Amino acid sequence: MVTLSRMRYRIIVPLACFAYAYVVLLSGQSLPTGIPDIDRIRTEISSKPTDISNLRERHSMLYAWFRFLMAQGVDLSAFEDVRSRIREGEPTVEVFRAIDEGYALLERIHANPIFIREKHGRPELARGARAPTDWPMYNGGPSQTGYSPDPGPATGEIAWRFPIGHSWYARPAVENGRVYTASPGMTTLALCLDEKTGAILWRARQYGHKLYSTPRAASGVVVLKDYIVVRATTGSWEEEPPRHLYWIDKATGRTLRREDSGMVDYRRGYPPLTGDQRYLAYAYSKLDLRGMPATASMLDTVVIRESNSGRLWWTFRVGDLFGDPVISGDQVFAATDGGTLYALALTGAERLNWRFEARSPLRGTPVADSERVYVAAQDGTVHALRRDTGKRVWSFRTQELEPRAFQQFSTPAIANGRLYIGSAAKILYCIHTATGKLLWKQAVSDWLRARPLVVGRTVYAAAMDGTVWAMEDAGDHAKVLWKSRPGQHQILADLAGSERGILISSSDLWLYSLDPATGKTQWKQSLIDGAWIGSEFIRSDRIAGGSDYQSPPTAVGSRVFIGAPNRFVYAVDAATGKEIWRFETSGQVSGSPTVAEGRVYFGQQGGNKELYAVSEKDGALLWKQKVGWVWVTTTYSEGRLFTGTVEGDILSLNASDGKIYWTHRTNGGVYPSPATDEHRVYTGSWDSYYYALDKLTGKLEWAFARPGYRGGNPDSAAPILFNGNLLVRIAPVALAALNAKTGKLVWEFPGPKMSHMNATAAAHGDRIFTSAYTDLSGAPLGARLFALDLAGHKVWEYRGAGGWTGAVVTDNKVCAGSSTEPFFVCLDPKGNGDGTTNVIWRRKVGDIFEESVPAIYGDKLFVLCSDHYLYAFR
Numbered sequence: 001m002v003t004l005s006r007m008r009y010r011i012i013v014p015l016a017c018f019a020y021a022y023v024v025l026l027s028g029q030s031l032p033t034g035i036p037d038i039d040r041i042r043t044e045i046s047s048k049p050t051d052i053s054n055l056r057e058r059h060s061m062l063y064a065w066f067r068f069l070m071a072q073g074v075d076l077s078a079f080e081d082v083r084s085r086i087r088e089g090e091p092t093v094e095v096f097r098a099i100d101e102g103y104a105l106l107e108r109i110h111a112n113p114i115f116i117r118e119k120h121g122r123p124e125l126a127r128g129a130r131a132p133t134d135w136p137m138y139n140g141g142p143s144q145t146g147y148s149p150d151p152g153p154a155t156g157e158i159a160w161r162f163p164i165g166h167s168w169y170a171r172p173a174v175e176n177g178r179v180y181t182a183s184p185g186m187t188t189l190a191l192c193l194d195e196k197t198g199a200i201l202w203r204a205r206q207y208g209h210k211l212y213s214t215p216r217a218a219s220g221v222v223v224l225k226d227y228i229v230v231r232a233t234t235g236s237w238e239e240e241p242p243r244h245l246y247w248i249d250k251a252t253g254r255t256l257r258r259e260d261s262g263m264v265d266y267r268r269g270y271p272p273l274t275g276d277q278r279y280l281a282y283a284y285s286k287l288d289l290r291g292m293p294a295t296a297s298m299l300d301t302v303v304i305r306e307s308n309s310g311r312l313w314w315t316f317r318v319g320d321l322f323g324d325p326v327i328s329g330d331q332v333f334a335a336t337d338g339g340t341l342y343a344l345a346l347t348g349a350e351r352l353n354w355r356f357e358a359r360s361p362l363r364g365t366p367v368a369d370s371e372r373v374y375v376a377a378q379d380g381t382v383h384a385l386r387r388d389t390g391k392r393v394w395s396f397r398t399q400e401l402e403p404r405a406f407q408q409f410s411t412p413a414i415a416n417g418r419l420y421i422g423s424a425a426k427i428l429y430c431i432h433t434a435t436g437k438l439l440w441k442q443a444v445s446d447w448l449r450a451r452p453l454v455v456g457r458t459v460y461a462a463a464m465d466g467t468v469w470a471m472e473d474a475g476d477h478a479k480v481l482w483k484s485r486p487g488q489h490q491i492l493a494d495l496a497g498s499e500r501g502i503l504i505s506s507s508d509l510w511l512y513s514l515d516p517a518t519g520k521t522q523w524k525q526s527l528i529d530g531a532w533i534g535s536e537f538i539r540s541d542r543i544a545g546g547s548d549y550q551s552p553p554t555a556v557g558s559r560v561f562i563g564a565p566n567r568f569v570y571a572v573d574a575a576t577g578k579e580i581w582r583f584e585t586s587g588q589v590s591g592s593p594t595v596a597e598g599r600v601y602f603g604q605q606g607g608n609k610e611l612y613a614v615s616e617k618d619g620a621l622l623w624k625q626k627v628g629w630v631w632v633t634t635t636y637s638e639g640r641l642f643t644g645t646v647e648g649d650i651l652s653l654n655a656s657d658g659k660i661y662w663t664h665r666t667n668g669g670v671y672p673s674p675a676t677d678e679h680r681v682y683t684g685s686w687d688s689y690y691y692a693l694d695k696l697t698g699k700l701e702w703a704f705a706r707p708g709y710r711g712g713n714p715d716s717a718a719p720i721l722f723n724g725n726l727l728v729r730i731a732p733v734a735l736a737a738l739n740a741k742t743g744k745l746v747w748e749f750p751g752p753k754m755s756h757m758n759a760t761a762a763a764h765g766d767r768i769f770t771s772a773y774t775d776l777s778g779a780p781l782g783a784r785l786f787a788l789d790l791a792g793h794k795v796w797e798y799r800g801a802g803g804w805t806g807a808v809v810t811d812n813k814v815c816a817g818s819s820t821e822p823f824f825v826c827l828d829p830k831g832n833g834d835g836t837t838n839v840i841w842r843r844k845v846g847d848i849f850e851e852s853v854p855a856i857y858g859d860k861l862f863v864l865c866s867d868h869y870l871y872a873f874r
Contacts, residue, residue, distance in 0.1 A: 603630020771802020
């Protein structure tokens with residue numbers, strides 16, 4: 001890395017500033033973005049050039065401005081040259097100058113934007129009416145070619161959208177008319193809002209620009225005298241010593257301290273954190289996804305720190321935790337998945353005060369009052385124990401259970417001698433705290449996962465369908481006062497608020513304040529930076545830590561099956577988009593749910609290490625098997641399942657009962673979804689090799705790695721079997737054809753310079769489709785879809801489709817989302833013979849597409865978008 005001399009710096013940078021000031025003068029800067037930091041920098045940069053002191057802020061907010069324009073559908077292809085010169089933000093004068101030029105360029109684009117236009121298709125293109133062909137696994141079948149004989153969508157009309165939110169359990173906090181909440185963005189860690197108006201009083205900035213290594217703040221907020229404390233999850237890697245615990249000044253929003261709290265995979269969704277003025281409590285684990293092999297352990301250790309100094313106080317291993325450890329008085333209570341409730345002493349030489357065996361998993365957070373501690377178990381029992389001895393005082397048992405729920409109960413709320421607890425059986429229970437007597441129960445519209453809130457004698461409960469219920473506790477029954485549904489998405493986070501407003505933090509990352517008396521929305525505020533343009537809120541920030549909307553849908557028997565970042569798998573009616581059933585896991589489901597033999601198979605990452613088989617009909621659990629964290633799709637072939645784990649195993653299991661037939665160990669995480677033919681299973685590992693294994697025995701038949709290159713390959717681009725070859729992505733940037741029998745390289749197609757290729761290819765007839773993009777960090781650019789002939793030569797390319805999402809193909813269409821623009825497109829697969837092709841239709845949506853590959857079913861196409869919806873196009 002070479003820096004310029006100080007004299008050269010004095011010449012070049014003022015020239016760049018003059019050029020920027022001239023652009024601002026010409027444009028008049030008459031169009032504010034509405035995003036304060038961007039507009040402030042636009043004013044400052046004309047007189048103060050970018051240098052080492054402001055590089056991080058300028059770099060991050062330049063990308064934020066880019067994303068803001070991109071989300072509006074503005075053509076940003078002119079930005080690609082500037083982006084290539086910024087690279088990863090090394091502190092050189094060349095980078096400083098490129099950032100200043102980037103602001104000048106966006107100033108011009110912002111003043112005179114050119115919008116990418118939608119195009120509507122023609123209904124007659126939906127020719128060849130026929131019964132829909134099942135799409136039961138990733139990319140359509142065991143060869144993963146992405147081809148369907150069905151006509152697919154003809155017009156691009158949106159038939160329906162199904163809301164799917166994040167695993168957002170971060171509870172806000174209220175103090176003295178202020179609301180504090182975590183923000184999961186790349187630029188922002190936390191927000192402080194006015195409780196009455198929802199106006200943002202400050203943003204705690206982190207100014208990240210790398211998607212997979214910028215921490216994601218996602219915990220509840222602990223409010224101290226002078227600070228708030230929040231905790232973040234991690235992406236797939238970190239490029240600095242991991243420090244995910246933040247102390248933020250309550251008055252200014254400035255981060256004052258950071259400490260290492262252990263890495264929590266972003267696919268877990270929620271990093272536990274509670275505390276009081278004396279101590280902080282959280283759960284800890286060891287995580288190293290890039291290790292050879294990877295380390296992926298559970299949150300199994302309670303950690304206590306002093307609240308103000310951050311000094312580590314003590315640690316105590318208890319076992320897997322799926323709720324918060326809670327400080328109450330001089331004790332810490334921790335409920336484990338093994339069914340043990342621990343009471344730990346905050347001070348003194350002896351750590352363990354007592355423990356209680358519930359004989360059923362404890363997957364929520366316990367609560368305590370001055371006499372008792374209360375905890376709920378998966379068998380439907382709520383236990384009350386003496387807080388000094390752990391002796392059971394009473395138990396309340398219900399038979400009203402939801403077997404598809406990983407967690408049966410919400411965290412309880414205690415008020416006025418009563419315990420209020422919600423259940424996945426769609427019931428709110430009111431129990432007498434002294435006796436355990438059920439005083440009343442109230443049916444609601446959906447599962448209750450958020451902790452209820454009690455204000456006076458009114459109980460507020462939020463159901464997962466987004467409905468908020470206000471109920472008066474009338475002694476022996478609940479009187480429903482009102483119901484309100486402020487948004488469309490699931491509500492998972494605990495409620496907060498006061499007589500000024502009931503705070504609802506939704507899984508689509510909006511915070512609502514409802515009038516306690518009427519349920520009307522008083523205000524709403526996005527937890528992700530952006531601004532309103534007319535009636536549409538346009539985001540300028542991205543969710544930090546990594547991409548969440550990864551699961552490719554499958555479609556079988558008039559149903560669509562989809563995994564979700566909120567830890568659920570859904571079955572949805574293909575015609576209407578109505579939910580049929582849901583099944584809850586403990587981690588994110590990133591692969592396709594595979595459908596075979598009347599079962600739906602899927603793994604998870606971030607939670608426990610179980611692979612599931614549930615009923616296709618109703619989602620009932622049929623079996624589960626502990627294999628490890630599974631990011632990939634689990635492929636079905638001839639009664640067997642084939643999958644891979646983050647820890648590096650390739651496995652074969654019996655599809656009927658989950659019995660493991662064989663395991664092949666690799667030296668890196670397994671991320672490409674396995675493809676199968678009659679004899680072999682094919683996949684790859686972060687140890688740089690692709691593997692072909694005998695399906696019956698797991699014996700290695702061949703392994704391929706690009707000579708002289710190690711690291712980062714293979715990744716999530718899955719292999720496909722086509723024309724006797726295995727088509728794979730090989731590093732640094734190429735699609736390669738390997739002979740499926742021998743593993744020998746047949747040909748390779750190199751992608752553009754300085755680009756990435758990490759999307760699964762598709763193929764049919766005499767065409768192969770692959771894609772590339774310039775960068776996947778804070779400002780992805782240049783997504784291009786290529787059509788190749790059978791020898792790997794380019795036939796045509798289209799800019800604005802593909803990226804890290806794959807294409808799918810019919811006889812007369814190739815369809816793909818874009819990872820760099822908010823569009824889904826349908827193209828002519830043959831092309832025009834001059835290196836171009838025709839757009840059949842193009843539809844704007846709310847955000848980009850991540851790693852979700854579409855599914856074709858009859859005249860519809862289904863795809864998961866990062867705007868929090870599963871789309872059906874027709």
